[in-house]
Amino acid sequence: MSTTIDIRLPDGAIKQMPKGSTPLAVAQSISEGLARAVLSASYNGTTIESKTPLIEDGDLVLYTWNDANGKKAFWHSSAHVLAQALEQLYPGIKLTIGPAIDSGFYYDIDAGEYNISEKDLPTIEKRILEIARGKHDFHLREVSKEDALKFYQDADNSYKTELIEGLEDGTITFCDHDDFTDLCRGGHIPNTATIKAVKLTNIAGAYWRADEKNKQLTRIYGVSFPKQKLLTEHLALLEEAKKRDHRKLGAELGLFTFSQKVGQGLPLWLPKGAALRERLEQFLRKAQTKAGYEQVVTPHIGQKELYVTSGHYEKYGADSFQPINTPADGEEFLLKPMNCPHHCEIYNASPWSYRDLPIRLAEFGTVYRYEQSGELHGLTRVRGFTQDDAHIFCTPEQLNAEFIGVIDLVLYVFGALGFQDFKTQVSVRDPKKPEKYIGNHKLWDEAEKAIIRAAEQKGLDYVVEEGEAAFYGPKLDFMVKDALGRSWQLGTIQVDYNLPERFDLQYKGSDNSMHRPVMIHRAPFGSMERFVAILIEHTAGNFPLWLTPTQVQLLCVSEKHEKYAQKVSEFLENNEIRALVDNRSETIGKKIREAEMSKVPFMGIIGEQEAAQETVSIREHGGNDLGTMSLRDFAALVESRQAAEVKVFETN
């Protein structure tokens, strides 16, 4: 029997190590620095501890703070320390669950008689750091179901016993550190000492097992870091995100509102917001026309039958807005949750030959999807939204070219709106589960290759994720980083073999027989609502000049200059520049401050001299003084700035 094992690292290198070596030991064999940074690991695709002995050949991935999995282990371990601190401070409380989440961790406890509140959080934070400094190792150990149940029965904790009842004997593990033990599946950092900074961010109620019939528990949210500096940065980011919150800025800038009577999650676009949205639509419409798309308009409802055909009714019917009955005729309609079934019916309204394809049908289609009221959030999680939707019906041979065309369009949109930092993901089949996917396997092969080839040809920074494809086709997703470093999924290009089948879409091929077209769904913005929300937060309301509601605020030094200001405003409007006149009897200083607040890109100051010389003094948002210039020069300046932002869309 061999006493060594072969450990393959992500770069393909093989390390021969003594059997029983830990991931930490592997890291150490590479460098001390790496060993210090390792937080967690996975072996043969399963998450393990950094100190789990490796006893067979396999693939090892080491995770540090820079990996999502590393952060997860860090935060999950921090939740253990939070629980320990809580037990010390509030003896007799009952622990339930405490997972890592995307932005930190939480622990739900039954606080019993204690009334823990916001003001207690600093004390808990202090205790967490005290414990952490003890450099306690995390140890994962297997426990029999009987012993596990006995442990928590002794502790009189029915939550944990309920959890254990649901587990299979032989799969149960406990994690110990210091004097603290918790039921746990694993995935910890080596010891508590790396937790250098912690912030408990919120305290809230949460039902046991998320069921409102159960007892309400106390949930404490937190986030922790391996360096104090990272926490400071994180808090600054949170502060900035709060300032940029699109709900707050949307109200301040008069872009949209909600009404209790109309219903939650249903935005009402105010004039400035509607105009901004219209400009976004016209911008995309123009680029799409150049790219050979044709606009269509379809109703916001469809017969239930339509969604039975598409398969949406079976899949989502029960969780959707319920059917609309008619007073007579016995019909049943549904609010449309997507535009594709309608577009398939438009395709089916005419016969097509291979010479007609591709057909690209676009629609700014408003769809309605039910979300529980608790899940609604500003414009990012709504119940009604307008997709910048389009469906391309093409031959399999056209797939590569169509993908390239859509990528061009998406990159054009990102460029004009200041999103520079993005990655892409190609989602393909799980090669081990071919039965999960509908459609011809040869076509899938070709489609996946066509997408990857398109990504290559456009020089995209892409990863291929196996098993991430939808059952009906592979896809390409764009993940965009905003100015605060947050990632948003914007822009999906999705191949679909399912709807062409279900709607029996056909075209006559060059062989004179009938074929199935391939369908591509795509939406560069995704939805107008979510996109505008992201754009508000990305730009902090300082929209690109071409898009912003008011481009110039004309500030009269005194009321007697109003007439000339109106003349300037008319001149600018005739030059398609959006101007507003501020002729209130306020001081010019106050007017400038307010224009700064409302984020108008240019202020045009109009006083005695400007009126006499028919000029305007221009000041940029942020304070830069561009001096006095003629109206014509100013119009030319605005035009050239806009042109630099939005170049004409060029197709490949």
Place this chain on the structure above:
Amino acid sequence: MSTTIDIRLPDGAIKQMPKGSTPLAVAQSISEGLARAVLSASYNGTTIESKTPLIEDGDLVLYTWNDANGKKAFWHSSAHVLAQALEQLYPGIKLTIGPAIDSGFYYDIDAGEYNISEKDLPTIEKRILEIARGKHDFHLREVSKEDALKFYQDADNSYKTELIEGLEDGTITFCDHDDFTDLCRGGHIPNTATIKAVKLTNIAGAYWRADEKNKQLTRIYGVSFPKQKLLTEHLALLEEAKKRDHRKLGAELGLFTFSQKVGQGLPLWLPKGAALRERLEQFLRKAQTKAGYEQVVTPHIGQKELYVTSGHYEKYGADSFQPINTPADGEEFLLKPMNCPHHCEIYNASPWSYRDLPIRLAEFGTVYRYEQSGELHGLTRVRGFTQDDAHIFCTPEQLNAEFIGVIDLVLYVFGALGFQDFKTQVSVRDPKKPEKYIGNHKLWDEAEKAIIRAAEQKGLDYVVEEGEAAFYGPKLDFMVKDALGRSWQLGTIQVDYNLPERFDLQYKGSDNSMHRPVMIHRAPFGSMERFVAILIEHTAGNFPLWLTPTQVQLLCVSEKHEKYAQKVSEFLENNEIRALVDNRSETIGKKIREAEMSKVPFMGIIGEQEAAQETVSIREHGGNDLGTMSLRDFAALVESRQAAEVKVFETN
């Protein structure tokens, strides 16, 4: 006791006539010609026969063929003759009802064992004319309920006895002519001889009392005229209307389609139709922006509560698309049947001062209203349509100016779309029933005066109709004549005192206290769907140049000219001219014929010479040859033609 009575004519003249004189005698006392033309009359507002003796003072209106009431009497009388002819040809059939309708008349019969079909109609027409030539007088006589019942019991006609059961004794009349008698409320022409021409247009099934649980009857539709020439003209018009039917042209021109799966009455706008519609919207949007409107966007659903507040739920709820339930949260939504409640909520989202008013909120808002499937018709009667809606919130003092502004906008729209012939109607309160109307009477007075003043100031051809106002406010309607002489109601301007009350709309006046704004609803197109339908029929698909889908069809004489044709097409597109290239390998003759069929305003013929000289030979739709010209000259020609059609909207 006086033996004469005073009869006042519409022009105010008083005729003193012997008591018992008939309307016919009054006509005779004026002129023989008038007497020959009189078909029916009304006395003190009640429709009477031309031979009813007048026994008290009153107001007399004489109706001829030129009046709707005259036609109604003519067609109603013709229905009697139709019934008589049917009884003669098909002994034993049972008569039910036979009213005049807008475009003629029909009679519903229980045909018993007979199977009357389309091919029998000429025979029936012939018999009608034979009877008519007998110059039989129509006589209306009172019958007791008992006698009336006995008459139809003897005839074994349970339909008529059922009708009589529902009538009050003392109000029942029969009408006799020749050997024929029918239960009838009156309104006949003097005798059958004026019926000179008849056409039975259709035979169809109809349920007794329009209830599908009842027996199905046979309905025969017809139309009749006092001159053969009028029938000939009428048939020619029908033929032309059939050719122009927007359902037929809409399909031929690829503008819209319907899908059984999406649902009846829910149009799908195909690319050409959607583009045409978008041009109409942008055209109005631009004019509205100039007129100080602001666009908003609101969702297509609203909570039931919203429509309870607006009063729509109580009034229309049961006959509308039924409420949409949610899977959780227990909410109830309705498809929005109009945009006003949403706009009221937008108004209420901010506080307003009198200085901010008027606020003009516009939206191309798609609304959904349930119509029974039998009532649906192409784009003119649909279940979902987009209103070019706007709501003006203003002070009572601003009403006159706002009305003038809206009239300007409506006239601008009509002008740009070739509707030259229209009338207007001002609908005001019934002065005798002040209790029917909500809102302050002084405000009503002012509003009615403001509307009439606006109509005067704009030099409109208007009539004032008392009692035609809605309960919530007076209004101004535009009735437009299309190219076939048919009248369409297009463009309504409606004052509303009701919604401001129900939504508690307010503004702070110059007196610093809160006031109610007045609301104006207005829609120059009415709905995009209905307007496009009317426009198709008005223009026979020959849309104004600025609006038409393809402005130029470029016809290659042979395939080798395709490259140059593409170059021409690109040049035109860069000049915002919509061009299509026909590069099929067909003869130029066939291409010209097909371009004529598709109603493209210009054909650009491209052959050897044009390609060599970089010119294009232009031929107008209809055959006019404009000769060879440079591309630049042609672009200038198209531009000047369009500019002449759509001048820039100027506000007053």
